[in-house]
Amino acid sequence: MIVALLIFIALCFFIYIGNKNTRSVVINHIDIKCKNGSKEKGKDPLRILQVSDLHLENISISPEQLYEKVKMQPIDLIALTGDFLDRKRSIPKLLPYLQVFKALNPTNGIYAVFGNHDYVLRKDDLKQLKNLLVQNDVKLLQNENDMIDIGGVPLNIIGIDDFSTKRSNLMASYDGLEEGYNLVITHDPNVVLSMNNHHFDYLLSGHFHGGQIHWPKPYHLVKMGKLVKMNMVKGLHYYKEKQFYISEGLGQTGINIRIGSRPELTIHNVHLPNAVESIKAG
Numbered sequence: 145m146i147v148a149l150l151i152f153i154a155l156c157f158f159i160y161i162g163n164k165n166t167r168s169v170v171i172n173h174i175d176i177k178c179k180n181g182s183k184e185k186g187k188d189p190l191r192i193l194q195v196s197d198l199h200l201e202n203i204s205i206s207p208e209q210l211y212e213k214v215k216m217q218p219i220d221l222i223a224l225t226g227d228f229l230d231r232k233r234s235i236p237k238l239l240p241y242l243q244v245f246k247a248l249n250p251t252n253g254i255y256a257v258f259g260n261h262d263y264v265l266r267k268d269d270l271k272q273l274k275n276l277l278v279q280n281d282v283k284l285l286q287n288e289n290d291m292i293d294i295g296g297v298p299l300n301i302i303g304i305d306d307f308s309t310k311r312s313n314l315m316a317s318y319d320g321l322e323e324g325y326n327l328v329i330t331h332d333p334n335v336v337l338s339m340n341n342h343h344f345d346y347l348l349s350g351h352f353h354g355g356q357i358h359w360p361k362p363y364h365l366v367k368m369g370k371l372v373k374m375n376m377v378k379g380l381h382y383y384k385e386k387q388f389y390i391s392e393g394l395g396q397t398g399i400n401i402r403i404g405s406r407p408e409l410t411i412h413n414v415h416l417p418n419a420v421e422s423i424k425a426g
Contacts, residue, residue: 190221196351259331297416
């Protein structure tokens with residue numbers, strides 16, 4: 145009886161701490177240099193705010209709190225790397241978050257990809273989610289790319305659809321791509337293992353939640369692809385000299401707790417090549 149009571153108390157404490165952790169959002173700043181990084185004194189990097197895995201069914205940060213967290217940060221571009229929600233009833237809940245992203249006034253826009261949980265939605269509901277994103281100035285890339293000019297440097301934003309649900313199409317994602325700095329946004333980072341013939345300079349992803357319950361190790365992630373077995377679960381990594389980042393995300397799946405991980409907002413300071421060097425490379 146006493147043993148059972150102690151186990152119950154320990155379990156309650158575990159859940160309490162785990163739930164408390166979901167409200168402890170961290171902002172990570174990542175500095176990314178390229179081989180021909182800018183040598184111009186005083187030239188600012190491209191500042192990308194990455195928001196991943198909102199999972200609106202289990203999120204502990206309100207739109208207002210999110211805005212307060214990042215409102216003083218200069219943002220050039222916002223990348224939303226999938227898993228917004230997986231229930232139709234959660235779609236209206238996304239709107240105030242999208243309004244926050246617009247209020248941050250990113251100079252070069254907002255880009256997004258879908259994740260595996262988004263594809264749980266029925267066809268009509270997924271269309272409703274897509275329309276909500278588009279109506280709020282979010283450019284959704286489903287195996288597509290877009291190019292924007294950053295001070296004379298062509299920035300190719302390549303949106304690769306979800307790898308875990310077999311929706312990735314690398315040929316389509318790179319179709320018509322011209323020379324420039326290749327920034328990939330995608331949900332499942334495991335796609336990097338299939339990109340030997342598709343160049344990228346930097347890749348943003350999410351999907352793993354940093355393990356969510358990363359204690360003592362995220363054994364439950366083993367089924368989620370080869371990167372986990374390579375101990376690539378969160379943060380900045382390299383594969384064949386290519387840099388990619390795995391965000392821990394903002395929301396949770398299943399039970400709303402985190403152990404050994406924290407909800408994350410990431411600001412990537414990307415040092416692009418000089419305009420002249422970029423032209424020569426082309």
